[in-house]
Amino acid sequence: MTEPHSAEQTVGELARELGITVRTLHHWDEIGLASPSGRSAAGYRLYTGADADRVRRVVAYREIGLGLDAIRAVLDDATTEITATLREQRAQLAERVEELLRLDDRLAAMAAAHERGIPLSADEQREIIGEDWDPDAARIAQAQWGGTVQWAQFAERAATRTRAEWQELSAAMSRLQLDLGDALARGVQPGSDEADALVDRHRETFSNFFPLTREMQVCLGRMFEQDAGFAAHYDGFGEGLSRWFRQIIDASARKHDIDPDAAIWQ
Incomplete structure (x- = not known):
C-alpha cells in the first residue's frame, strides 16, 4: 500500500515519486503548466497536495501521448471535451501504428x-x-x-x-x-x-x-x-x-x- 504523501513536497521529492526529472518539473513550472504554490519556512517553493495532483494528471496525460498544449487545454479549459480529445489521440495513434507496421515491413x-x-x-x-x-x-x-x-x-x-x-x-x-x-x-x-x-x-x-x-x-x-x-x-x-x-x-x-x-x- 502506498504511503500517504505529506501535505507539501519539494521538487525533488515529487520528481522521485512520479519517476520524472527535476528538470521536467522546472520546465512545467516555467511554462505555467504545473507550478508549486507553497513555501517552506526557509522560503523554498513546495508543491501542495493540489499542486501535486495537477502534476500527476499532467504525467498521466503525457504518458498516453498528449502534447503539453493539449494537456493544458484539458486541465484548464472547461469547454474542452476530454473524450473527444482522447479519441482524436487514439486516431493519431492508429495512424502511427500503421506507419510503424509499414516501417516494419x-x-x-x-x-x-x-x-x-x-x-x-x-x-x-x-x-x-x-x-x-x-x-x-x-x-x-x-x-x-x-x-x-x-x-x-x-x-x-x-x-x-x-x-x-x-x-x-x-x-x-x-x-x-x-x-x-x-x-x-x-x-x-x-x-x-x-x-x-x-x-x-x-x-x-x-x-x-x-x-x-x-x-x-x-x-x-x-x-x-x-x-x-x-x-x-x-x-x-x-x-x-x-x-x-x-x-x-x-x-x-x-x-x-x-x-x-x-x-x-x-
Missing part, C-alpha cells in the same frame, strides 16, 4: 535483402527470372560478397524493388543477352560502335543492382569468361559469347584510357 524486406540478396520466394524468383534460375545463386553471392559496399547497395535497392520492377529488370537483362548473342552471330567486331553500345547498355542495365564503373565492368567481363558457371550461361546464348563479351568490354575500356589487364574493382 520495410525493415523486414531490407533484412531479407541483406541476408538473401533477392527478397522474393524461390517460386517467385523462378517465375520472374526463369525456370532455369537457381534461387541459391543469390545466397552464394551473399556468402562471397556480403561484406562489400556493392552488396549493401544491391540489398538496399532490392529491398524497395517491386515485383513489377523485378520483372522489368529481368526482361531487360534477357533482351540484352539475346542481343549479345545476335551480335556475335552477325560478326560484330570488338571496338565497333555497335559493340560499344552493347557494352554501355550492359553497364547501364547492371547499374540497377549497384553503380558499375568501367573498371568494375572489365572485372566482370573477366569473370564471365573465366568462371565456369558464368561462361556456360553466356555461351548458352551463342558459342564463344563469354569470350567475345569480355573482348568487347575490354575494347570499350581502352577507348576510355583503361588498361583491361590492370583494371581492378573500383
